[in-house]
Amino acid sequence: MSKKYTFKSVLEPDRLKLYKKVTGKDMNMQFPQTFNEKIHWISVYAREPQSIKLRDKFKVKTFIKNKIGEKYLIECLGIYNNFNEINFEKLPNQFVMKATVACGENIIVRNKKELNLKEVERKFNSWIKDNTVAKSKILIEKYLENDNQDLYDYKFFCFNGKVEYIMFIANRNRETNRIFFDTKWQRQDFTYNSDVKNINIEKPDNLDEMIAIAEILSEDFIHVRVDLYRLNNGDIKFGELTFHTMGGTALWNPPIMDFKLGQFFNIEPLKAKLVHQFETRKVIFFSQVYNMEQTIKQAYNSLQNQTRENWIWHVVDNASSDNTYKILKELEKTDNRIIIHKNKINNIIDDGNSLLEIALNYDKNDYFAILEGDGEYAPTFIEESKTAAISDNVDIVITGFSFTNLNENVSGSDIILLGHMHKFYFFIQYYNFLKVKGGKLFSNKVLTQNSIKNNFSQVDQLKNIDFCVELLKRSKNSVRIQSILYKQSLPKLKWRTNIVDEVISFYEILIKHLINNNKNVSLQIVNFIQTLTINYIYDILTSLIAADIDLSQKHKELLKIGHSKIMKDILMDKQDVFQLKKEILFKEVITWMLSQTDIEDDIVLEFAQIGQIFCASIQWEESWIKFKILHANASIKLGNNMIIKGENESGDLNQIIH
Numbered sequence: 001m002s003k004k005y006t007f008k009s010v011l012e013p014d015r016l017k018l019y020k021k022v023t024g025k026d027m028n029m030q031f032p033q034t035f036n037e038k039i040h041w042i043s044v045y046a047r048e049p050q051s052i053k054l055r056d057k058f059k060v061k062t063f064i065k066n067k068i069g070e071k072y073l074i075e076c077l078g079i080y081n082n083f084n085e086i087n088f089e090k091l092p093n094q095f096v097m098k099a100t101v102a103c104g105e106n107i108i109v110r111n112k113k114e115l116n117l118k119e120v121e122r123k124f125n126s127w128i129k130d131n132t133v134a135k136s137k138i139l140i141e142k143y144l145e146n147d148n149q150d151l152y153d154y155k156f157f158c159f160n161g162k163v164e165y166i167m168f169i170a171n172r173n174r175e176t177n178r179i180f181f182d183t184k185w186q187r188q189d190f191t192y193n194s195d196v197k198n199i200n201i202e203k204p205d206n207l208d209e210m211i212a213i214a215e216i217l218s219e220d221f222i223h224v225r226v227d228l229y230r231l232n233n234g235d236i237k238f239g240e241l242t243f244h245t246m247g248g249t250a251l252w253n254p255p256i257m258d259f260k261l262g263q264f265f266n267i268e269p270l271k272a273k274l275v276h277q278f279e280t281r282k283v284i285f286f287s288q289v290y291n292m293e294q295t296i297k298q299a300y301n302s303l304q305n306q307t308r309e310n311w312i313w314h315v316v317d318n319a320s321s322d323n324t325y326k327i328l329k330e331l332e333k334t335d336n337r338i339i340i341h342k343n344k345i346n347n348i349i350d351d352g353n354s355l356l357e358i359a360l361n362y363d364k365n366d367y368f369a370i371l372e373g374d375g376e377y378a379p380t381f382i383e384e385s386k387t388a389a390i391s392d393n394v395d396i397v398i399t400g401f402s403f404t405n406l407n408e409n410v411s412g413s414d415i416i417l418l419g420h421m422h423k424f425y426f427f428i429q430y431y432n433f434l435k436v437k438g439g440k441l442f443s444n445k446v447l448t449q450n451s452i453k454n455n456f457s458q459v460d461q462l463k464n465i466d467f468c469v470e471l472l473k474r475s476k477n478s479v480r481i482q483s484i485l486y487k488q489s490l491p492k493l494k495w496r497t498n499i500v501d502e503v504i505s506f507y508e509i510l511i512k513h514l515i516n517n518n519k520n521v522s523l524q525i526v527n528f529i530q531t532l533t534i535n536y537i538y539d540i541l542t543s544l545i546a547a548d549i550d551l552s553q554k555h556k557e558l559l560k561i562g563h564s565k566i567m568k569d570i571l572m573d574k575q576d577v578f579q580l581k582k583e584i585l586f587k588e589v590i591t592w593m594l595s596q597t598d599i600e601d602d603i604v605l606e607f608a609q610i611g612q613i614f615c616a617s618i619q620w621e622e623s624w625i626k627f628k629i630l631h632a633n634a635s636i637k638l639g640n641n642m643i644i645k646g647e648n649e650s651g652d653l654n655q656i657i658h
Contacts, residue, residue: 038265039223044392074141076142077141095140098138155169160222160266177194205234279310281386286358292324299372306377313338319345362444364443374488394476436488437467593610593614605631
């Protein structure tokens with residue numbers, strides 16, 4: 001496509017296989033020449049929002065009305081979200097039902113009494129369900145036909161707003177299908193998916209008007225097929241706009257016509273548009289660092305070594321107590337792409353230093369990437385991730401990464417495009433990619449959209465998976481690529497303030513994303529969340545036990561975990577598959593709990609109750625009895641204390657009375 005840039009969509013391999021399967025030929029999508037090849041290229045690399053909208057049979061009506069007038073529209077009898085909304089009793093005896101976002105998914109009803117409603121419902125439910133590109137509705141239009149119960153369809157092949165050929169179809173007569181004419185109504189010796197027929201068709205008396213209509217409707221597009229109907233009385237009605245005839249798999253007869261029609265296609269302006277997007281859209285790297293004097297220069301070098309230079313680095317020093325800030329200031333003197341921010345106090349973000357505040361200063365089409373202070377990007381990160389983002393017009397590019405201190409790589413064996421539905425169905429598969437914020441290219445429009453701004457004003461404080469899951473949920477689509485383009489060390493989990501609240505928040509995010517917003521939740525999803533949760537709780541509890549903090553604080557944090565929804569869900573789970581994990585988790589914690597001798601009076605009963613619940617979950621009777629005894633002794637002690645307190649208060653009252 002360009003000597004300087006290579007744009008290759010993740011959709012290309014499947015398109016090549018499909019084309020080979022249908023036509024038996026190889027296809028060149030990087031340097032397309034034929035009509036079919038250019039149809040595929042446009043459908044992948046030039047998916048303009050307007051053309052996507054105009055493929056909707058209902059939404060296109062507004063476009064037609066504004067362009068050529070309402071008189072050319074077929075009367076709409078109703079638009080419905082689902083089959084159950086349709087009141088067939090109010091419909092006329094004849095009508096046409098269409099799926100608004102589909103190709104050829106229509107039902108022509110000539111006699112309503114003969115309609116098999118169950119079969120019609122089955123078809124439409126299938127059509128609507130199978131469409132994952134856009135939400136499809138059910139459109140019902142007035143039934144049209146000519147005197148001979150036929151309907152004449154004229155399909156105008158337009159290039160750059162000019163009609164080049166017209167294909168005639170008589171809907172009920174297969175012998176007069178796909179007959180091509182030029183604009184002078186001279187029959188042409190070519191067709192597709194059919195034999196060339198030597199049949200003369202009378203020239204319509206209002207052909208010039210139809211050509212004029214087609215050219216008005218196609219003036220904004222490099223290629224579109226405009227379908228019009230002509231009735232016996234001369235009325236012209238709009239059918240549809242088709243941007244990808246036969247999905248780019250038409251079998252042209254003779255084959256040379258595939259090449260000849262391709263020459264009407266000039267896609268060079270569209271290629272130039274991709275290059276322009278790459279050259280003008282910046283990549284802004286964001287870092288929040290604290291005491292990174294050993295690694296910060298290495299992180300910078302990974303940016304300096306990028307093969308594409310259109311980047312900026314916003315780095316926030318979080319009140320470092322070592323030489324981190326000094327090193328950054330030295331780097332800033334030699335590279336004006338570095339912008340340094342400084343917080344006055346560790347973990348307190350000053351005004352103007354948050355990721356979202358910085359993002360608001362840039363164009364929505366720019367990109368952001370997170371760089372940890374001990375992280376490094378591969379030299380090709382910008383080139384590979386940015387071309388992927390532009391090629392597939394996605395909001396997020398997810399690349400592979402590695403943990404330098406664990407010798408562990410996280411990368412995909414394949415390349416996958418994740419649309420709205422895929423983000424749910426493939427969540428488990430790409431979960432590992434969300435362990436770190438780095439290695440991902442985020443569109444700025446995802447960062448700065450209102451929902452993000454309102455809900456995550458402190459997005460900098462979100463931990464890796466929380467951050468990635470939230471942005472992924474709000475993205476239109478994303479792409480995962482194979483290359484390992486980021487690496488950083490993975491710090492061992494240590495106890496810190498608010499870690500329990502962080503994990504509880506993360507768990508709620510998972511539940512909301514995978515279960516609450518989805519009607520059909522698979523057992524695999526439930527098992528995944530349970531397994532993940534048990535592992536997290538185990539890490540937190542073991543780090544709590546080992547933490548160098550006051551025993552009283554340890555006890556209170558343990559109670560917080562014990563009362564959390566995460567723990568309740570683990571305890572409620574009855575599946576044997578998790579029993580071993582529970583035993584490993586709870587036995588270690590229970591043993592530690594029973595070793596505690598100095599438990600504050602105000603929490604000892606609660607402490608014993610939590611211990612009993614843990615024991616009951618793994619049927620550990622011996623330890624359950626010990627907690628029962630602890631609870632009983634604490635209750636007795638509490639009762640005795642209350643008696644003593646009551647006696648003292650009674651004595652005080654007696655003294656007052658006497």
